[in-house]
Amino acid sequence: MSSVLNCGRYSLDLSRPCVMGIVNVTPDSFSDGGDFLSLDAARRHAERLVNDGAAILDIGGESTRPGAEPVTVAQEIDRVVPLIESIAATLPVPISIDTTKPLVMRAAIAAGAGMINAIDALRTPGAVDTATELKVPVCLMHMQGEPRTMQHNPLYDDVVAEVHDFLAERLAVCEAAGIERAQLIIDPGFGFGKTLAHNRALLVHLDDFKTLNAPLLVGLSRKSMLGALSNAPVDQRLPESLAAAVLAVERGAQIVRVHDVAATVRALRVVEWLH
Ligand code: 9MG
Secondary structure (H helix, E strand, C coil): CCCCEEEEEEEEECHHHHHHEEEEECCCCCCCCCCCCCCCCCCHHHHHHHHCCCEEEEECCCCCCCCCCCHHHHHHHHHEEEEEEEHHHHCCCCCCCCCCCHHHHHHHHHHCCCEECCCCCCCCHHHHHHHHHHCEEEEEECCCCCCCCCCCCCCCCCCCHHHHHHHHHHHHHHHHHHCHHHHEEEECCCCCCCCCCHHHHHHHHHHHHHHHHHEEEECCCCCCHHHHHCCCCCHHHHHHHHHHHHHHHHHCCEEEEEEEEHHHHHHHHHHHHHH
């Protein structure tokens, strides 16, 4: 497995845990309550995450929280492109575009992004061909259903085996289409069409995904599965999020997608110290 991702102008070294900072540019995002809708505020937030130690930023213009309504291509492009241009011109880190839409992928990469975070594992028509053409790393995430309805009644016989087999199949599809295997990242998709028990099983068995020989990205930060353990509101889940990030890295995650970059970087230093 490659320990370096080629994100255009930047390489992402995965030989040590890598913290991906979240920048949501949506009015209804579950964790920022729409604070970052102005370009200037979003840029300042991105700058802070980089100063805090983010190795990569993930920019999203469509909310993926349970129940979220879809947005149009034009709305999504209007939200993300000016921010990507501004960050690419001023901050020294690669940018990931969190989208499922081929046209948004193209616009974001043209604006300076260097990776695609595909929460539907490139299942949108045209997405595999677009990603193949764009030649950037792609994160293939598992999701049962779609954000609007995914938490209504998620069902699996064996969640770990089914997520594993889904990711194996998507890796094969992408490779067959011509995406370099070394540029593919996998993600079990915590909280995406999963109950608390499903999420727990995936975290307990996270090591099982090593057999897929691809870098592993996880997003657990502030998620409701963590809130369910403590009843803490979404903006007060830092202790749970840090514990989850540490456990995930211990179990093989190379990239953690988080809101609280500075605290996560510090927590992961302890993990690195022991390795
Ligand atoms: C956009 N987004 C929200 N949660 C996520 C997660 O867990 N993984 C990835 N790849 N993207 C996510």
